[in-house]
Amino acid sequence: xxxLEAIKVTFFQECEELLADLEGGLLAxxxxxxxxxxxxxxxxxxxxxxxxxxxxxxxxxxxxxHVFETLLDAxxxxxxxxxxDLTALLLRASDVLADHVSxxxxxxxVDMDVSAAMAAELKIATDPNAAPAAAxxxxxxxxxVDAAPIVIGADDGMDDxxxxxxxxxxxxxxxxxxxxxxxxxxxxxxxxxRPKSDLYRKxxxTALLLRELSRLGPIQATLDDSALPALEFIDPEAAYVTWSVRVxxxxxxxAIREVFEFVDGDCDLEITRGEAPVADVLASLLDIxxxxxxxxxxxxxxxxxxxxxxxxxVGPAAEAAPLAAPMPVSAPAPAAPPVAAxAPAPAAxxxxxxxxxxxxxxxxxxxxxxxxxxxxxxxxxVINQAMLAQRVGEYGIAPSSNLxxxxxxxxxxxxxxxxxxxxIRAQPVKSVFQRMPRLVREVANMxxxxxxxxxxxxxxxxxxxxxxxxxxxITHMLRNAIDHGxxxxxxxxxxxxxxxGVVRLAALHRSGRIVIEVQDDGKGINRERVHSIAxxxxxxxxxxxxxxxEIDNLIFLPGFSTADKISDVSGRGVGMDxxxxxxxxxxxxxxxxSRPGLGSTFTLSLPLTLAVLDGMVVDVAGETLVIPLxxxxxxxxxxxxxxxxxxxxxxxxxVRDSFVPLIDVGLTLNYRDRSPPPTEGVVLLVEGEDGSRAxxxxxxxxxxxxxxxxxxxxxxxxxxxxxxxxxxxxxxxxLILDVDAVINLRRRGPxxxxxxxxxxxx
Amino acid sequence: xPQASSISxxxxxxxLTMRALIRNALQQIGFKDIREAPDGEEALKNLLAKxxxxxxxxxNMPKMDGLALLRAVRSHPPIRQTAFVMLTGRADRELxxxxxxxGVNNYCVKPFTVQGLKEKIEQVFGQLT
Numbered sequence: 056x057x058x059l060e061a062i063k064v065t066f067f068q069e070c071e072e073l074l075a076d077l078e079g080g081l082l083a084x085x086x087x088x089x090x091x092x093x094x095x096x097x098x099x100x101x102x103x104x105x106x107x108x109x110x111x112x113x114x115x116x117x118x119x120x121h122v123f124e125t126l127l128d129a130x131x132x133x134x135x136x137x138x139x140d141l142t143a144l145l146l147r148a149s150d151v152l153a154d155h156v157s158x159x160x161x162x163x164x165v166d167m168d169v170s171a172a173m174a175a176e177l178k179i180a181t182d183p184n185a186a187p188a189a190a191x192x193x194x195x196x197x198x199x200v201d202a203a204p205i206v207i208g209a210d211d212g213m214d215d216x217x218x219x220x221x222x223x224x225x226x227x228x229x230x231x232x233x234x235x236x237x238x239x240x241x242x243x244x245x246x247x248x249r250p251k252s253d254l255y256r257k258x259x260x261t262a263l264l265l266r267e268l269s270r271l272g273p274i275q276a277t278l279d280d281s282a283l284p285a286l287e288f289i290d291p292e293a294a295y296v297t298w299s300v301r302v303x304x305x306x307x308x309x310a311i312r313e314v315f316e317f318v319d320g321d322c323d324l325e326i327t328r329g330e331a332p333v334a335d336v337l338a339s340l341l342d343i344x345x346x347x348x349x350x351x352x353x354x355x356x357x358x359x360x361x362x363x364x365x366x367x368x369v370g371p372a373a374e375a376a377p378l379a380a381p382m383p384v385s386a387p388a389p390a391a392p393p394v395a396a397x398a399p400a401p402a403a404x405x406x407x408x409x410x411x412x413x414x415x416x417x418x419x420x421x422x423x424x425x426x427x428x429x430x431x432x433x434x435x436x437v438i439n440q441a442m443l444a445q446r447v448g449e450y451g452i453a454p455s456s457n458l459x460x461x462x463x464x465x466x467x468x469x470x471x472x473x474x475x476x477x478x479i480r481a482q483p484v485k486s487v488f489q490r491m492p493r494l495v496r497e498v499a500n501m502x503x504x505x506x507x508x509x510x511x512x513x514x515x516x517x518x519x520x521x522x523x524x525x526x527x528x529i530t531h532m533l534r535n536a537i538d539h540g541x542x543x544x545x546x547x548x549x550x551x552x553x554x555x556g557v558v559r560l561a562a563l564h565r566s567g568r569i570v571i572e573v574q575d576d577g578k579g580i581n582r583e584r585v586h587s588i589a590x591x592x593x594x595x596x597x598x599x600x601x602x603x604x605e606i607d608n609l610i611f612l613p614g615f616s617t618a619d620k621i622s623d624v625s626g627r628g629v630g631m632d633x634x635x636x637x638x639x640x641x642x643x644x645x646x647x648x649s650r651p652g653l654g655s656t657f658t659l660s661l662p663l664t665l666a667v668l669d670g671m672v673v674d675v676a677g678e679t680l681v682i683p684l685x686x687x688x689x690x691x692x693x694x695x696x697x698x699x700x701x702x703x704x705x706x707x708x709x710v711r712d713s714f715v716p717l718i719d720v721g722l723t724l725n726y727r728d729r730s731p732p733p734t735e736g737v738v739l740l741v742e743g744e745d746g747s748r749a750x751x752x753x754x755x756x757x758x759x760x761x762x763x764x765x766x767x768x769x770x771x772x773x774x775x776x777x778x779x780x781x782x783x784x785x786x787x788x789x790l791i792l793d794v795d796a797v798i799n800l801r802r803r804g805p806x807x808x809x810x811x812x813x814x815x816x817x
Numbered sequence: 818x819p820q821a822s823s824i825s826x827x828x829x830x831x832x833l834t835m836r837a838l839i840r841n842a843l844q845q846i847g848f849k850d851i852r853e854a855p856d857g858e859e860a861l862k863n864l865l866a867k868x869x870x871x872x873x874x875x876x877n878m879p880k881m882d883g884l885a886l887l888r889a890v891r892s893h894p895p896i897r898q899t900a901f902v903m904l905t906g907r908a909d910r911e912l913x914x915x916x917x918x919x920g921v922n923n924y925c926v927k928p929f930t931v932q933g934l935k936e937k938i939e940q941v942f943g944q945l946t
Binding site for chain 2: 059066092110
């Protein structure tokens with residue numbers, strides 16, 4: 056049964072995709088963007104979920120899906136009309152279905168009352184005359200138990216043989232198949248010849264080649280002259296035509312190739328086993344698929360197989376069924392002269408190579424650990440390459456030398472490998488986005504707002520490590536946009552707006568980062584109110600003059616909440632400051648812009664990966680440290696008069712209108728006992744996650760660099776004040792500073808002197 | 818009596834789970850050479866590149882449904898002898914009638930049991946060993 060367990064895992068993975076398809080289709084219907092196939096796709100999604108669930112004995116899920124499916128079936132066969140109300144109902148039903156799937160998976164429980172009520176609603180929508188009492192059975196089996204599957208597929212409660220006519224299976228023998236297959240397998244070849252002008256220049260002649268081919272067996276040649284220009288534009292020395300030749304021969308591909316031995320390179324040659332290209336077959340099928348199946352043949356065809364001898368090679372029914380169009384491809388018209396001016400050979404004579412993706416070949420599933428390992432190794436490779444480059448520089452080898460140039464190429468390749476490997480682990484943000492429509496529905500319901508979610512850039516890719524961390528901030532931003540951004544339908548109407556607010560969620564790449572935007576068309580930020588609240592709560596001083604943008608971003612201050620009453624939705628004091636902190640922890644930034652009366656836009660930007668980091672390399676007491684670039688506001692050289700002492704050991708730096716604490720990194724990390732005068736070093740003004748600023752003193756700045764992050768915990772142990780480590784080009788280990796921890800360490804005062812000195816190892 | 822292990826099968830279903838379940842059932846019956854395709858179009862390409870003895874196909878699929886696949890198989894001489902078993906979601910009389918018209922060898926209604934599927938296949942090939 057292990058195998059079945061594995062299939063069950065597959066099933067739940069597939070369910071996620073199917074639920075996403077379902078919701079996507081329903082949203083398209085809601086927006087009026089559905090084509091005829093949307094309803095069918097939506098139906099298929101629910102049907103497939105039911106089918107799989109039936110196989111695993113997930114009874115409640117099957118029952119609910121069945122009711123859902125019945126309604127969709129009625130809708131797609133136009134038994135009931137599609138209305139906005141119905142679509143809204145279907146969307147809510149899809150949420151309940153999703154709950155059922157989660158419950159079946161063992162993640163959460165279904166509120167069976169909600170489920171039963173929804174099932175009753177669906178039944179009434181399917182058949183308004185049906186008595187509501189029919190809803191009861193849905194609640195019958197509230198528990199998901201692991202029932203051993205006996206049957207495979209969905210239980211429709213229909214009788215297997217309830218066809219209304221007697222079906223006679225049509226027998227077939229393997230021999231008969233083999234006889235036919237032999238024609239395909241052994242003997243038929245399709246040769247595509249596209250002569251180049253050189254072929255004619257060398258006095259070769261396609262007619263001779265065709266004659267040579269015909270010695271191998273019967274041939275049928277078709278000429279594709281679609282590339283032939285009008286007479287006045289013809290270059291008499293150019294080659295324009297392509298031949299497609301069907302050869303029946305037992306002599307094999309080698310013999311065919313031999314014919315073309317002397318024109319090798321002077322023509323494009325493709326030799327394929329079998330009949331003409333699939334594309335043509337498909338095209339011709341589209342022709343025959345259009346007309347309705349011949350109805351007059353129906354009653355006859357049902358009876359014929361019954362009389363057919365068991366060994367009939369192919370069902371006579373197949374031949375009896377009149378095909379609406381001839382099949383020009385499978386049997387190329389032999390009457391067509393080889394040089395027919397309007398030869399039927401398709402312009403696309405090339406796709407003779409048949410690309411057959413076998414099961415699972417189009418998508419490879421790989422253990423994520425293997426990819427992580429690969430990314431680690433490439434990280435090492437990047438470091439190694441940087442080291443080599445630095446050594447070469449140290450030896451004074453000229454940049455124009457072969458060695459240096461080869462190294463440049465290596466660098467190029469290494470970068471490309473790194474990008475490609477990161478691309479493997481990249482995933483579209485879709486997996487996060489697809490959870491949001493439901494959230495918007497729920498929040499809108501809870502707050503009495505009307506909101507429509509528009510999503511953009513779902514296919515924007517970002518590293519897996521970042522994807523996992525996107526969900527929370529997006530959830531918060533969306534909640535905030537609906538709860539605080541959008542007005543109530545009445546207010547909107549009064550303002551001359553559509554009562555339904557639009558929230559736009561978009562993802563895009565911008566300068567090597569992923570940017571997530573959440574935009575609402577609500578009332579915008581009430582700056583006066585925000586300012587007065589901030590003053591009232593003592594977050595800013597009353598006489599401070601702020602730009603509009605600065606006022607807007609006050610909402611990210613800790614302890615700021617503009618809601619007059621604390622709502623269920625935005626939470627208790629867990630406001631945007633929390634979001635900002637978690638975003639900054641990932642090296643990201645978040646901001647808001649707002650236009651009064653027109654709405655607000657949250658902009659969140661994150662690095663594309665958490666495997667590499669943009670950092671500033673600095674020297675402190677002889678050690679090399681990396682400070683994450685995202686934390687650095689500016690760097691400056693302090694003047695003596697800007698430094699004021701504070702308390703017995705501390706001092707602060709005057710930066711424009713405010714004072715920020717001066718922190719000597721060397722002292723904080725115990726690299727040295729006494730700080731050199733800050734005026735001799737460089738000061739980096741940094742901002743912590745909570746928005747608090749500090750001035751970090753370093754001895755020198757080496758420059759900006761992208762570094763590969765190595766976990767310190769994995770390789771050594773956690774060290775306070777240090778976030779991770781990296782390896783620099785010269786092979787030295789450099790520690791990546793945890794700016795927040797450093798600020799906090801300083802607040803707690805200097806560490807006891809007994810702390811072991813932390814030295815970055817060679 | 819044909820050997821199940823010598824019969825090559827192409828399983829056509831848009832649902833990965835269903836393909837896995839059918840494959841599993843076929844393996845229990847004794848089939849060894851089992852291929853899969855997610856829709857009619859892929860199935861046809863697959864068959865034209867490498868014929869199979871038996872196609873077990875779902876009906877409702879995107880791109881090209883099971884009925885269209887059946888028609889395509891029957892109208893292409895080198896593979897028209899392929900045994901074709903339609904796996905339908907429900908015993909839809911009209912659907913099965915049309916399938917019969919196009920030369921389906923047998924049909925099987927979901928839900929099915931391993932034994933049921935085996936019988937359906939044996940009705941086409943004779944008893945399997």
